Amino acid sequence: MPVVDRWYRRDKKTGKKIRTERYGVGLRWRVQWETEDGRRPSKSFATKDEAEKNYAAIKADLYRGAYIDPELGKITLKEYAEQWLAARDHAALSAEGTRNRLEKHVYPHLGHIPLRKIRPTTIQTWVKGLAATRSEHDRSKAGEVPRMLGGTTRERIFANVASILQAAVDDGILARNPAKAGSVVKPRKDTKPAIPWARSRIIAVEKNLPERWKPIISLGTGEGLRRGEMFGLDPEADIDWLAREITVRRQVIVLGGNKLVFALPKYEKTRTVPLSPYVAAQLAAYMQKFPPREVTLPWMDLDGPPVTAKLLFTSREGKAANGNYVGQRIWRPACRAAGFEPTNRDGFHVLRHTYASVLLDAGESIITVAEHLGHADSSFTLKTYGHLMPESADRSRAAIDAFMRGDKDDEESDAGDDAAGAEGSSAG
Secondary structure, three states: OOEEEOOEEEOOOOOOEEEOOOOOOOOOEEEEOOOOOOOOOEEEEOOHHHHHHHHHHHHHHHHHOOOOOOOHHHOEHHHHHHHHHHHOOOOHHHHHHHHHHHHHHOHHHHOOOEHHHOOHHHHHHHHHHHHOOEOOOOOOOOOOOOOEOOHHHHHHHHHHHHHHHHHHHHOOOOOOOHHHOOOOOOOOOOOOOOOOOOHHHHHHHHHHOOHHHOHHHHHHHOOOOOHHHHHOOOHHHHEEOOOOEEEEOOEEEEEOOOEEEEEOOHHHOOEEEEOOHHHHHHHHHHHHHOOOEEEEEEEOOOOOOEEEEEEOOEOOOOOEOOHHHHHHHHHHHHHHHOOOOOOHHHOOHHHHHHHHHHHHHOOOOHHHHHHHHOOOOHHHHHHHHHHHOOOOHHHHHHHHHHHHHOHHHHHHHHHHHHHHHHHHHHHO
16 A cells, blocks of 8 residues: 555454554654655655645656655765766866865855755855855955955856756756745846056056066967966967967866866867967067977876977976966066056956957957957857947937938939939930
């Protein structure tokens, strides 16, 4: 029988109900069912009516293929997240960033909770706590209060948790994703506009960079390369000097705290960008002073196969450039020497903002700019740099004025008269 009375049983001889050894202990009515894999889970209830209704619901879920095994839901979020991480196929830098976010901001708060016990209120309480979390950053001065987690960082952390819970739904562990409930207010990305540097500031910083690192300016402002892409550039293999093109096919990334590996560019997307004659001349002169050196690093992961490239940028010891070190010990001091205290918005990336602004001001399409920058989607480029596009208000006013004055109608009329005159002349 699907519903069993745990407190009473029928005496086989007399047929009378007699108490069992479980009488008065725990819930009276037990439901047991068989899953597709042959297991026989059970659950107890206080009343027979509750037990029968539950059994009917379970049978219906089994029939529809919507059954969720309560035993599977006992796995904690951390245990399942580790399985999720191991199964994902993503770039090493992305994987490390995801793991760091989980270990710092998710596991201490949600990691110990069984998946089946995570409710929308659990998620919302955690999200609220994220907004009050201070980030650990090594750029702060002694005694400075660490800044709050930014909206973009909180949005990324939330997205990781939502993806983990959705995977649990897809695996049949959860019936619904609590992170997608309507009552959960999701963190929003920061909407600060990208602000390019003035040419005077770029020149000032370039003057204060050591000779070994000056091409950072040319490759960032003149070619739109990311920091890791600059440091992964092989000028012999990646630059077509005759066609004036740079193929961006690798970057140097920092993993495991301070270890370097080669990896594909962001979004695992290689691209080709036009090489400015000015930048070409700068690079050629630089390589006369600092010839490229061969560097061998693991590919895509710390235990990846070794790959060798002849890099434009190397340290004095002939090693690949560590972006974190260069940012802290080279770039920021150059900014200070140029007369300003750099903020988090004054890193290498500001050179890409400047590159994009110059192209847009020159009339390049947003799609072309997106391709040169290596963005996965031009809509992201538009959101980031749309405010830098040339002002169109004057063009809009002029177009409406011309229409209202009938200038276009006059032009069409004149064109029609000219055509008619030409036909009459021909006929004559």
